[in-house]
Amino acid sequence: MCRLLSITSTDPISPMVAIRAIDVMKEGHDGSGVGLFLTDLGGEFYNFKDEPILSGIFSNEGLRNLDRYMIDHDFMVKYKLSIKPAKNPPVGTPKRDNYVIRVYEYPEEWKGLSKEEIEYRLMMVQLQLRYMGEEDESMLIFSFWPDVIIIKEVGDPMAVAHHLGLDREELMARVILAQGRQNTNYTINIYACHPFFIQGMATATNGENTAFIPIREFLISRKFPGYAGYQSDSEVFTHILHYMHNHLGMGIEMYKHIITPLKDNELDDHPNGIWLRKLKQCCRPLIVDGPNCIIGCLPDKSVFMVQDSKKLRPGVVGGRPGVFAFSSEMCGLNAAIPDSYINLDYQPMKYETVIVRSERQKIEIWNQLEALTHPH
Amino acid sequence: MESVGSINPSTLSVKDLPWQIMWNKDKCALCGHCTTVCPVRAIELGVHRKRVLQVSIGLEEKPCNLLSVYFGIAQRTDVAHACVGCGMCNMVCPNNAIMPLRSDEIDKLRFHVNQGGEPRRRGGRRNSPDSILDKIKFVRISMLTDPALDAGRHEFELRTMLGRILPPEEMQKVSIENGWMPPVRELYPLIIGSMSFGALSPNMWEGLQMGVAYLNEELGMPVRICTGEGGCPARLLKSRFLKYVILQIASGYFGWDEIIHNLPYMKEDPCAIEIKYGQGAKPGDGGLLMWHKVNKLIAAVRGVPQGVTLSSPPTHQTKYSIEEAVAKMIQSMYMAWGFRVPVYPKISATSTLLAVLNNLTRNPYAAGLAIDGEDGGTGAAYNVSMNHMGHPIASNLRDAYLNLVKIGKQNEIPLFAGGGIGKNGNLAANAAAMIMLGASGVQTGKYIMQAAAGCLGSEGDRCNVCNIGVCPKGITSQDSRLYRRLDPEKVAQRIVDVFSSFDMELKKIVAPLGRSTSLPIGMSDALGIADADAADRLKIKCVL
Numbered sequence: 034m035c036r037l038l039s040i041t042s043t044d045p046i047s048p049m050v051a052i053r054a055i056d057v058m059k060e061g062h063d064g065s066g067v068g069l070f071l072t073d074l075g076g077e078f079y080n081f082k083d084e085p086i087l088s089g090i091f092s093n094e095g096l097r098n099l100d101r102y103m104i105d106h107d108f109m110v111k112y113k114l115s116i117k118p119a120k121n122p123p124v125g126t127p128k129r130d131n132y133v134i135r136v137y138e139y140p141e142e143w144k145g146l147s148k149e150e151i152e153y154r155l156m157m158v159q160l161q162l163r164y165m166g167e168e169d170e171s172m173l174i175f176s177f178w179p180d181v182i183i184i185k186e187v188g189d190p191m192a193v194a195h196h197l198g199l200d201r202e203e204l205m206a207r208v209i210l211a212q213g214r215q216n217t218n219y220t221i222n223i224y225a226c227h228p229f230f231i232q233g234m235a236t237a238t239n240g241e242n243t244a245f246i247p248i249r250e251f252l253i254s255r256k257f258p259g260y261a262g263y264q265s266d267s268e269v270f271t272h273i274l275h276y277m278h279n280h281l282g283m284g285i286e287m288y289k290h291i292i293t294p295l296k297d298n299e300l301d302d303h304p305n306g307i308w309l310r311k312l313k314q315c316c317r318p319l320i321v322d323g324p325n326c327i328i329g330c331l332p333d334k335s336v337f338m339v340q341d342s343k344k345l346r347p348g349v350v351g352g353r354p355g356v357f358a359f360s361s362e363m364c365g366l367n368a369a370i371p372d373s374y375i376n377l378d379y380q381p382m383k384y385e386t387v388i389v390r391s392e393r394q395k396i397e398i399w400n401q402l403e404a405l406t407h408p409h
Numbered sequence: 410m411e412s413v414g415s416i417n418p419s420t421l422s423v424k425d426l427p428w429q430i431m432w433n434k435d436k437c438a439l440c441g442h443c444t445t446v447c448p449v450r451a452i453e454l455g456v457h458r459k460r461v462l463q464v465s466i467g468l469e470e471k472p473c474n475l476l477s478v479y480f481g482i483a484q485r486t487d488v489a490h491a492c493v494g495c496g497m498c499n500m501v502c503p504n505n506a507i508m509p510l511r512s513d514e515i516d517k518l519r520f521h522v523n524q525g526g527e528p529r530r531r532g533g534r535r536n537s538p539d540s541i542l543d544k545i546k547f548v549r550i551s552m553l554t555d556p557a558l559d560a561g562r563h564e565f566e567l568r569t570m571l572g573r574i575l576p577p578e579e580m581q582k583v584s585i586e587n588g589w590m591p592p593v594r595e596l597y598p599l600i601i602g603s604m605s606f607g608a609l610s611p612n613m614w615e616g617l618q619m620g621v622a623y624l625n626e627e628l629g630m631p632v633r634i635c636t637g638e639g640g641c642p643a644r645l646l647k648s649r650f651l652k653y654v655i656l657q658i659a660s661g662y663f664g665w666d667e668i669i670h671n672l673p674y675m676k677e678d679p680c681a682i683e684i685k686y687g688q689g690a691k692p693g694d695g696g697l698l699m700w701h702k703v704n705k706l707i708a709a710v711r712g713v714p715q716g717v718t719l720s721s722p723p724t725h726q727t728k729y730s731i732e733e734a735v736a737k738m739i740q741s742m743y744m745a746w747g748f749r750v751p752v753y754p755k756i757s758a759t760s761t762l763l764a765v766l767n768n769l770t771r772n773p774y775a776a777g778l779a780i781d782g783e784d785g786g787t788g789a790a791y792n793v794s795m796n797h798m799g800h801p802i803a804s805n806l807r808d809a810y811l812n813l814v815k816i817g818k819q820n821e822i823p824l825f826a827g828g829g830i831g832k833n834g835n836l837a838a839n840a841a842a843m844i845m846l847g848a849s850g851v852q853t854g855k856y857i858m859q860a861a862a863g864c865l866g867s868e869g870d871r872c873n874v875c876n877i878g879v880c881p882k883g884i885t886s887q888d889s890r891l892y893r894r895l896d897p898e899k900v901a902q903r904i905v906d907v908f909s910s911f912d913m914e915l916k917k918i919v920a921p922l923g924r925s926t927s928l929p930i931g932m933s934d935a936l937g938i939a940d941a942d943a944a945d946r947l948k949i950k951c952v953l
């Protein structure tokens with residue numbers, strides 16, 4: 034099963050901390066891929082907090098096409114991080130021309146646009162570039178968003194990290210979400226590597242979601258252009274979160290009510306049971322069928338973890354004020370924060386959502402059986 | 410030789426009939442049970458003359474004839490009394506001395522069952538054992554990170570919904586505005602399909618209702634039953650059990666006087682209202698209850714004179730177009746129960762399905778759509794309608810579902826599929842296949858008649874005399890001498906058996922697929938079939 038780890042820290046930390054923790058949990062993944070989502074960036078990128086950052090892998094030809102496209106659309110490069118991979122990639126990792134992390138300046142004509150419009154356009158640029166490079170794989174685009182860097186590569190996480198030199202200062206971040214991939218029933222496709230990202234939010238999942246097809250059909254039929262891709266059955270978790278957050282305007286405490294709603298008899302006893310039953314009915318195609326453990330990050334930089342009742346070995350969250358880690362396994366947590374207060378360790382159960390907000394002071398636990406805080 | 414009559418074009422021999430009675434003189438006790446029980450009087454007492462040659466040894470006495478007589482069974486060969494193969498004679502024979510056997514070739518009777526210019530009418534089904542649903546396999550077995558579940562111990566959420574479900578955004582808006590939210594019923598995905606009071610005997614109906622009540626109240630299974638077109642006895646309308654009943658209204662409106670009159674006395678709302686526009690077994694043809702079955706009770710419930718054939722028109726006569734019919738009828742039915750009861754149409758599967766469906770998607774009241782395929786059964790219809798009219802359910806349902814997916818309304822209008830579900834006994838497998846093709850649930854009638862009441866009908870044109878009120882099992886007869894053979898309590902018990910075992914089998918299907926949190930509606934990636942064309946048509950995997 035894939036291994037997941039997220040760290041949220043007041044002081045920026047190196048992605049290598051996460052990679053090392055993933056490496057500790059190696060027993061459970063076959064090193065078929067690694068994905069890193071970095072946000073609340075430290076290092077040089079801190080100075081460009083509001084400008085969109087493009088993350089991806091490009092062939093030389095792809096890079097030329099990118100430049101042409103970006104110039105045509107009036108995007109100017111403001112800052113770039115050049116990752117020059119060593120000549121010979123590690124076993125299992127393909128040879129790539131360019132790993133690109135670039136900060137762009139917004140086009141002149143975007144000035145004065147609403148936040149929603151800008152966010153929509155950023156997503157559309159990402160999608161267009163992805164589609165342009167899809168056929169010949171000349172461009173692999175992971176994100177185009179302010180204060181977000183995503184790195185994905187096929188191969189063993191530690192080897193890939195050394196290959197790309199991920200220990201560099203510029204990549205320090207306050208929130209890191211990483212996954213070591215266990216390739217199951219999908220061919221190794223880099224777009225199937227977690228974390229998945231859409232408009233400022235990202236999730237990584239382990240386990241299989243057997244309700245994938247009807248969920249995918251439902252999301253695609255929302256006709257929102259960002260609901261596309263689905264090289265992995267786990268991508269739907271990110272998009273459900275997005276749908277809930279951006280389309281239904283609901284907070285994270287509703288996420289579990291949508292993907293793993295309460296049973297009928299539980300709803301009968303719930304103070305908001307009538308409304309929750311309606312929600313369950315109209316979001317029925319979004320009910321997942323795990324076992325799944327999901328770790329994600331919201332646009333406000335809160336990090337959360339949920340799992341369904343079939344997850345026999347739940348993930349764990351722990352740390353100390355200032356730094357917390359979410360891990361699919363206990364050993365990952367210990368590796369990430371060796372000096373955590375172990376009495377804070379918490380394993381969320383089937384009704385719970387655990388959240389660490391961007392203040393990073395405590396672990397909030399939200400139980401599905403509790404009354405909702407917001408009137409609905 | 411003396412002439413015993415003439416041979417005319419419709420004179421048939423036993424060999425010409427579809428069923429031949431095999432009778433064993435040695436075993437026969439001459440008790441007469443078989444001739445009494447035969448629903449069509451195909452057999453009667455036979456007095457047979459026999460010549461025995463007596464040749465004695467020696468030459469003194471000349472060989473001679475000895476004429477003797479023996480008694481036994483004679484099979485009648487005239488069209489009206491041809492054996493229907495029900496096998497009741499065998500069931501009642503104390504010595505197993507008699508049994509109908511199927512002819513080894515296509516019978517000649519079929520060319521003559523139109524005496525007086527009246528084509529054959531019968532009850533039953535299409536008489537084709539072929540079933541695409543039986544060929545569908547469940548191929549996505551959970552093996553790795555998604556372990557298969559324990560069907561016996563895991564908790565499964567196998568309920569479905571009937572009712573118009575709002576899209577999430579709309580639901581939020583309506584709930585903030587405190588507006589009208591369409592009623593939605595949560596129910597078991599196997600519904601007992603519409604079989605009317607009139608088509609079925611009172612004992613059969615009572616047994617079904619008792620079984621359904623038990624399933625709901627003792628086993629907590631929200632099973633629902635549809636009345637069919639024939640109304641509902643007032644006692645049930647006024648009882649708390651009405652909530653387990655889907656009332657059907659069809660083009661003859663039979664029984665609706667009674668229902669409307671009882672509205673003020675209802676303690677519970679019915680589960681839903683089904684407006685029947687078509688039936689899979691005889692699409693484009695209205696309901697038919699032949700005069701034999703319209704006795705005093707049926708006439709009273711339906712509000713008609715006794716002893717007349719009740720044929721419903723093929724369409725709702727007060728309406729001119731399907732759009733108008735659907736919109737107006739749905740709305741008026743909603744109004745009758747204060748917008749608290751879901752109302753949905755049932756149509757026969759047809760290549761014009763999408764026109765109906767698209768219409769419903771624009772009607773904010775339509776609570777679902779039931780589609781009935783060609784393999785559905787009926788109490789009475791023209792043979793030609795049953796055998797040759799209609800559309801198979803699988804591709805029709807799939808088209809409907811995928812069309813809803815295209816417009817994003819797959820969760821808003823639940824589809825219910827009927828017609829051939831379990832036709833060869835594979836009820837749970839067929840139902841699961843339909844659900845994974847996109848049905849929210851299935852309706853079944855024939856399987857219930859066979860399993861819960863011992864109906865003798867088969868896909869081989871056995872029995873099928875449901876239309877003329879002589880059902881030898883008392884299932885579809887209104888003659889108390891016949892239906893007293895059927896003990897309602899036993900029917901109820903069998904209903905409980907059927908649903909309990911169905912439930913276990915359904916779990917045995919979804920558990921290995923790793924599904925337990927919701928009914929796997931549209932989980933088409935789990936399905937496979939060893940037929941490339943069928944796979945292509947249904948958009949599922951071809952597995953060889």
Ligand code: SF4
Pocket residue numbers: 495532533858863864865866867871872873874875876879880881882883884885
């Ligand atoms: S047993 Fe009764 S219901 Fe069944 S086919 Fe014969 S007549 Fe019809």
